[in-house]
Structure formats: C-alpha cells, structure tokens
Amino acid sequence: MSTFHAIIPAGGAGTRLWPLSRKARPKFLLDLEGTGRTLIQQTWDRMLPLASPEHVHVVSGAAHAGAIAAQLPELVNLLLEPSPRDSMPAIGLAAAIIERADPDAVVGSFAADHRIPDPDRFADAVREAIAVAEQGYVVTIGIEPTEPSTAFGYIAAGEPLEDFASARAVRTFVEKPDEETARGYLASGDFVWNAGMFVARASVLLDSLARFQPDLAAGLRAIAAAWGSPAFVAELERTWPTLTTIAIDHAVAEPVAAEGGMAVVPATFGWDDLGDFASIAPLGSSPDVLWVDADGVARGQDGVQIAVLGLRNVAVVQTDDAVLVLDLAQSQRVKEIVAQLPGLDRDDLL
Amino acid sequence: MSTFHAIIPAGGAGTRLWPLSRKARPKFLLDLEGTGRTLIQQTWDRMLPLASPEHVHVVSGAAHAGAIAAQLPELVNLLLEPSPRDSMPAIGLAAAIIERADPDAVVGSFAADHRIPDPDRFADAVREAIAVAEQGYVVTIGIEPTEPSTAFGYIAAGEPLEDFASARAVRTFVEKPDEETARGYLASGDFVWNAGMFVARASVLLDSLARFQPDLAAGLRAIAAAWGSPAFVAELERTWPTLTTIAIDHAVAEPVAAEGGMAVVPATFGWDDLGDFASIAPLGSSPDVLWVDADGVARGQDGVQIAVLGLRNVAVVQTDDAVLVLDLAQSQRVKEIVAQLPGLDRDDLL
Incomplete structure (x- = not known):
C-alpha cells in the first residue's frame, strides 16, 4: 500500500457569503453549521481516518496563516503561497514536495470549505480512489447528482473499471450546464458533479502536468527541490510569480481524461460547496x-x-x-x- | 385676547416602530427625520410662536421625566401622571391646573410625536382655533385628507361658522373607516382627519367634562386644587387611580359635537402621525x-x-x-x- 497524503488548498474569499465571509475571514474559517467546528476543521477531521496528521498539507495565503494555525493546532505542514495562482500551482507545489520524499505516495486534494455530513462514506470513496490511483490513474470523486443543478460542472462517466466496486473511466468533463442540459444529465445516470476532489500518485500527477504544462511542472519541481534548504524562500519568491495561473481541472484533469487516463469514483455521500446563502438555508x-x-x-x-x-x-x-x-x-x-x-x-x- | 397654554401629552410606546421605539425610548424621544431635533423637541418648537415657554405643559410618565427634561431644557411645567389613563385624565389635569390660575385661559392639546413640516401654517390654524374657542366652542383642528386613509378617524364638518375664515361646525366624529367609506369621505370634501388636536377655554373643557363624566371632572379639579401645596402628591396618588381611563375624543369631543358645541378648523398643512414604518418611509x-x-x-x-x-x-x-x-x-x-x-x-x- 502507498502512503496517502491529503492536500487542502484553503483559498477563495467566498464573497457570495458576505458579510459573514470577508477577505480576512474566508468561508473555510467559519462555523456555518454551528457545530463548534469550522469548515477547515471539519475538513481536517475527515482526513484523519485516511492520513496521519503529519501527512496533511494545507496550502493557503500568508494572511490566513495565523487563523489556520490557531484552528488546526495539530497541523505541521502549512505551505504559504506568495500569491493566489489558482488550484494547480497550489496543489502541484504540495504534490511536488511530497513526490521528492516519496514518489510512490498517493496524494488527494480536497477543498477546505465544503460540507460533507457523512465522513465514513467519504472515507470509503477516498479509499477506493486511492486504490484506483495506485493503478496509475488520475482519479476524481464525483457526486451523484440529487437535482439538475446548474451551479456545478459535471463529469461524464464511461465504462466501469475492472476489479473496483464503483470506479468508472471518465469520458469528459463538462462546464456548468443550462437547466435543460442538466435535466438530461440527471436522467442519463452517467453524470456526476465535479466536486474538485482529485487523487493520484504524486509522480503521476506531476508527470501528467509535465506533458501538458511543462514550464509549470518544472517550476513546481524546482521550488520543491529547494524545500527544506536555506534557498527555499528565495526560490519560491523568484519562481512562483512566473507560474501559469490555472485550475487543476484544465491543467490536468481534462487533458488526462482525453487520453483515457482519468477515472471517477461516483459517490453518494451528501456534499455541498456552501457557495451562497441559498445553500446555507438548509443548515x-x-x-x-x-x-x-x-x-x-x-x-x-x-x-x-x-x-x-x-x-x-x-x-x-x-x-x-x-x-x-x-x-x-x-x-x-x-x-x-x-x-x-x-x-x-x-x-x-x- | 385670552392667554394661550399648550398641553403636550407625551405617552404611547409606539410599538409599531420597534425596534427603534422602546418602552424606555418612546417615539416622541426619537429624531426620526435626522434633523437633529426629536419629535417632542419639534413639537416644543411649534408651540413657541403661540405660547410662552412657561405656558407649555408636558404630561408624561415618571419613566420619561429625565429624558424629557434633557431634551427640553426650557420646559418648566412637567406634570407626571402616576399611571397611564389615556388622554382625558392627562390633558384634563393640566387644564384643571391652568383653570385654577386663569379660568379664561385657552388651552390646546397637541401630541408629542406627530410630524408637521410647516410650522407657520400650523400656527395660523391654531390661532383661528383659539379665536373660535374664545366664543365658547370646543375646537378641533382637522387635517384635509390627501388620500382615502383607513388609518385615521374622520370628522364630518357641517356649516361654516360666521366671522371665521375657515372654521365649521362639527357634525360628528367617525371611527377609522373601511376603504370604500374612506373614498366617499374624500370625494365629499366635508371630512377631515382627526389629528387629536383640541383647543378650548380651560373652563369650557372642564365644564363640558363635568356634564358627561362628572366624577372624572371632579377628581381632576380636586387634584388641581392641591397643586402647589404640600398635599399635592398625596392627593394625586389617592385620586389618580380612581379616574376613568378614557380618551378625550370619547369623553368630551363626541358628546359636545352631539350638542352642537364642537367646531373644526380644517387645515391643509402637512401632517403625519408617523404611526408605522410605512409612514417613516417617505422620510x-x-x-x-x-x-x-x-x-x-x-x-x-x-x-x-x-x-x-x-x-x-x-x-x-x-x-x-x-x-x-x-x-x-x-x-x-x-x-x-x-x-x-x-x-x-x-x-x-x-
């Protein structure tokens, strides 16, 4: 079995939840459910059955370092990006640092500000995704849609993978649809919501990125090579501003899917991105x-x-x-x- | 010319303006227009062209004495009722005290929490009402309706009084109408809004009350007889709780109108009782x-x-x-x- 590392990119102001969320108090720092645990704390809690605390990596901006450290006292791997460059550089830097220590490690990235009320079923889905990732796939966990939502992107699932309970090949990723299209997706049974959860071997993720965004992969690996040395900060500050600003969906998931290298684990656990007050209302x-x-x-x-x-x-x-x-x-x-x-x-x- | 005294009953929580208005911070203490003057301060200001400061009498509860004194530093006559018993005991007590000093004095009562943007036209109407009151009438100032409001009582005006610019006899007072009736009132041109403004000789007011509510008039005159003596507080606390709780409209205005002794001065100045948030909205x-x-x-x-x-x-x-x-x-x-x-x-x- 490979070692599993969790990567939690903690960014995004969540302006649609203003005035609860602010630049200095983004959504992931809020306890929107009144449970006493903020969203990033709940994300942390969900990771512990899957990864040991020293294998959980949070990537965020310096402005939130203090609040994150206060909310997650057991966190040891807090990586601070000099500026926001979307999800691929954030996740990729953590993956590149993990890759240097353990190229066979499997990494999984999960947003810091989503709601998943059933952590056991979440863990089951991640475990299947890890097993699929060990076969060399880039794996996403897609959410079985409960309504024809126009607020999420969708993933079209293809043939089932042999030897796995529910994993299927990914045919393609599609952007947020209009309502009629969304109804068709729901009726087909072959589409799941893209919840931004990606699982892969660290080396597979970086090698895939190197094929489609070679400069970005090289830059991330160069910064990672300096990790732990006195040169790290200088290397980070020199290279980071040159990196392409791009989401992991566009940089890796879509082109890998086109090659046939993506798999999806459809999951039925409840999930919400708490993207606006309408999604808060049921809480x-x-x-x-x-x-x-x-x-x-x-x-x-x-x-x-x-x-x-x-x-x-x-x-x-x-x-x-x-x-x-x-x-x-x-x-x-x-x-x-x-x-x-x-x-x-x-x-x-x- | 008689001496004119203004009586300002300052009561009523104004619960329809919660949470702006509170028991301890009733509507008359609020600056709802943002002019820097509260409603009772504006009421005070409107009285000064008509009555000297020592002839302005505010009647309120002890709970508001401090706030009223702070807002009206020139006020000398602040009468504190031991408990709220509606407008007749409040106005009647002030009138009875004034009557003892000067039976020919004309008194006028005006709510502490109404809005009248044109104080000059208000003063003109009061001056005509004073002149009519000197003839022995109980006079009300009615507001020419601008819409078929169902929020106010109406006054049906009768024949014009000789020798006065606009005063008319009062036929009757009517309660808040339904909308169809209100439209009829507006169309007829003979109905004005009852704004709770009453002007009469002090002796006429008390003598009228003595005919319809003899115990109430006797009680008020007994308390007034002790005014200024060491026995006043004991007399007030003994007699006040025995007084009938009743509005001046029912105690005097309606029965006097039935006798033909009421007059109305129809007035066209802007007026609003600021009774709810809909009436605040235009401010x-x-x-x-x-x-x-x-x-x-x-x-x-x-x-x-x-x-x-x-x-x-x-x-x-x-x-x-x-x-x-x-x-x-x-x-x-x-x-x-x-x-x-x-x-x-x-x-x-x-």
Missing part, C-alpha cells in the same frame, strides 16, 4: 430569530434579536458592522453588493 | 444603505452598512440589539413581533 438559522408569516434563513450575532415579518424565502445576515437582506432566489448576486463597497469607501467591509 | 433611509434591485426604507446605526438585494417595498431596521425586516405593506403588524418578545424571554427588548 438553519441562529437561535434568536422570530418569523411572522415569513421564512428563509437568518444569521446574527449572539443576543441580537432578528425578526422577519411578511417576507418569504429571504436571508437576513447581521454582523457587528453590516446587515444584508436578500431574496434567496437571488443569492448568487451577493457579489454585486461586495463589488460596490469600494465605491462607498467601505473597503473595511471587504 | 428616507440612513446614509449607509445600498439597494440593489430593491427599495423601501432602511434605518441603522452609524457605520453599520445595510445592503438589500432583490426585495421591493421592505423596511430594514437595525439597532445594537435587534434587526427587523418587513414587508412595508404589513407595517401595522409590527406590534405582533413586540407581543412575542416576552415569550422569548426578551423583555429587555421591549
């Missing part, structure tokens, strides 16, 4: 909320009484410096509010 | 409000950014301990929210 409201001929979701500070009268399907969000009220059906537009704050001289609220 | 929002495909009214603390997305005709009200969001068309129902607070163990928010 419930703060305790101090009174609805009179009204419904939706309301989140406020302890002790602040929120009352809603005569409005359906609304979100009310109160923080110490802002109040947002919206029609939940228009949740995706919260970023328009955030975009206007600088013009109002309220950069302090970003 | 505008706080500065820090962002509307995106949304409109209505929003009030918040300085520095708190309020944002509303995709909702029409809503009110958003933020204070340090509560947030209320409502459909403005249901403004009258805010009292239902307030009624539920004790059951939520939030008496602190009343």
